[in-house]
Amino acid sequence: MMDVYVDLSQLGKIFPTPKGPLCVVKDFNLKIREGQFVCLIGHSGCGKSTVLAMLAGLQDVSEGVLVLAGREVNDPGPDRGVVFQSPCLLPWFSVLKNVLLGVEQVCPDKTNAQREAIARHYLELVGLGDDLHKMPRELSQGMCQRVGIARAFALNPKMLLLDEPFGMLDSITRVQLQQELVQLWESDRKTVLMVTHDVDEAVFLADRVVMMTQGPASRVGRVLNIDLPRPRHREAVLDQPRFYELRGQLIEFLETQNCAPREEPPRQEPAAICALPQSARQI
Template identity: 50%
Template sequence: MKHRSYLALEGIGVTFPTPKGPFTALRDIELSIEKGEFVALIGHSGCGKSTLLNIVAGLVKPSRGVVFLDGEVVDKPGPDRAVIFQDHSLLPWLTVEENVRLAVDKVMGGKSRAERRDWVLHNLELVKMAHAAAKRPGELSGGMKQRVGIARAISMSPRVLLMDEPFGALDALTRASLQDSVMAIQAELNNTVVMITHDVDEAVLLADRVVMMTNGPAATIGEDLSVKLPRPRNRIEMADTPDYNHARHEILHFLHQRYSNPVDKAA
């Protein structure tokens, strides 16, 4: 019997019906992710990255293939897979604490109110937002809202954390601060993380592996690059290392030489 990784995508394909006939978005996706790994998905717009993430989340059913998590088939959403989108999706009429407590109540219903509150505040402390527990989203900056979104996701103790360009709408300084926070949280919790990004430097800084996707339609995995950089990682120190620059070069070569942007080609 073959070894199956903690998170295994086997033979995944997605075909959508359209008025012009079937449209194949993804084909022949084979991806094995071990427990505690941080994997970044990168590729041009339209290559199916979000569709792939949504399949792991159980929000989209593949036309072919199966997703296994710890040996069990994934075919519907569940609290064992928390998703962080670019839009934090906080409820504006609730406080920060109440927004996180919504998630905690779903997974810790058997715990006392005091225990759940302690857990909410613990997770807000992990993202450095405990001081804002009584504030409402309208009183927070974009970066602070995204920190609360991360706290809400990790408070569910998910087996896999799925992140769809979580820092894409933030300014460079806020983005760098949140990247550092995510690295610190992952080091502490040893989450299995799958993150979509368009940012090559972000992928190399955060990930153990960078999975590069070919252009759509019928996109698939073009290359799977292991990032051999020690942790903890410091962005300033790493920027001058041969391993960092090698990984960065490999990804840029893939994206801009082997698979340039199809929009640019059309132009």
Template identity: 60%
Template sequence: MSKFLEITQLVKTFPTPKGPLTVVRDFDLGLKKGEFITVIGHSGCGKSTVLSMIAGLSDVTGGVIVLAGKEVTNAGPDRGVVFQAPCLLPWFTAFENVMLGIDQVYYTASKLERTQIAEYYLSLVGLADSMHKRPGELSQGMRQRCGIARAFALSPKMLLLDEPFGMLDSLTKFELQDVLLNLWQRDQKTALMVTHDVDEALYLSDRVVMMTDGPEATVGDILEVKFPRPRTRRQLLEDPEYYRLREYLIHFLNERSHHRPGKNGQPALAHA
């Protein structure tokens, strides 16, 4: 089985005044095409660092990241990134923010076509009526909708989501998870999302990657989530399996995340 994204022996070291600090070490992960994977772990464990290395925003200290057969060396629009803070440029409207990327990627298309792409994705995320507002006039949730539209509109090879709903209240978060799932199902994009929300991970993903705590964080365990798609929140909540998986993840975060695998005899992979 060929992997669409293959991460091998990834290492990230930051220089600090006290000498180099290894944040991530021996991180291995493969994603199949069209798969939705979440990486879960405690804050500061290095999961966002892994994501920003895949995005090409942070240099790789050691190891290799291969996306669709090509090694990742720097940032590019073939990876749609949804940042934690939506990172919209405040001097542009929602529409202009999306257009900035579209102009880069679809530079051969006509102005009309490009406008249509932007409008299409903005209306898919529910911003049809407010696409000409600036981020300052939009709520947090609407800004992140725009961030999602911007990432999808570039039709990237894969999506990278860095705790995209971390700053939202739970109701808005639920809405946006559904917006994301809809778009993801429509486009069949390979997606990797970083989160610390157990329910979010189970609702969205095919597999949940659990990371051990830093420094020298790595993959502690991987959980298969086999609920049929399309999923509904309700259907999950009625399934006893959901609570078993949830318990498993929470147990990992509470107890096992503090140890690197192997050292204390935990299994490297659990079968859920």
């Protein structure tokens, strides 16, 4: 019997719109084991970010139940470290202070020096040891996102929620950060749910890739186990034929989703719902 750490059962999200209620996600079932890295993939607007936002507690659950480590989730909290698509650093605080803010919330009993040591440690892990006292506006987007990742890891959360964390980065920085994330994760083995629409990214990072069907009322379409060995290094992974097999299966699924006849006429992209401001990368 597999011990379930995160349990999403019969999850649904309905948004009220001027044209009547819009069901974005319906009957979404997913179980995640502790220490597993799961990627959620699907077309833009299919509701993957909505699932993540519900797990983060930033959006209310319309139907179903969300359980994390035996506790029902219905509000946000620092036991789930969230990395947003845009880094969301507070521009009036230094890099260190941005990370420290979170550490202060989760370790109120520690001394200031201890908390600062934690924040420094994670910032050094993402390669920002020399930029502790810079302000966010002095950093590139990639560096900002590194701070965002450090902030989430420094909380020592039960699980990490990554909402297309590399979506707004250029491809070189993205590849770099993927490698750093994999290393950071392999040393820490937190439970991760990451939303992405980049097939390569999903296969490279995840233990399991969960594919969502085309919305509205989207749910889990297929789950693919990624049996690539760890630790993973980008060059080594790209040399394996298995990588391309898995990648092919993913793309095949996504393509069938794209062409599948829909039950309802195409709807307007609810931009506010899925928050995908950047032009969606076509896979």
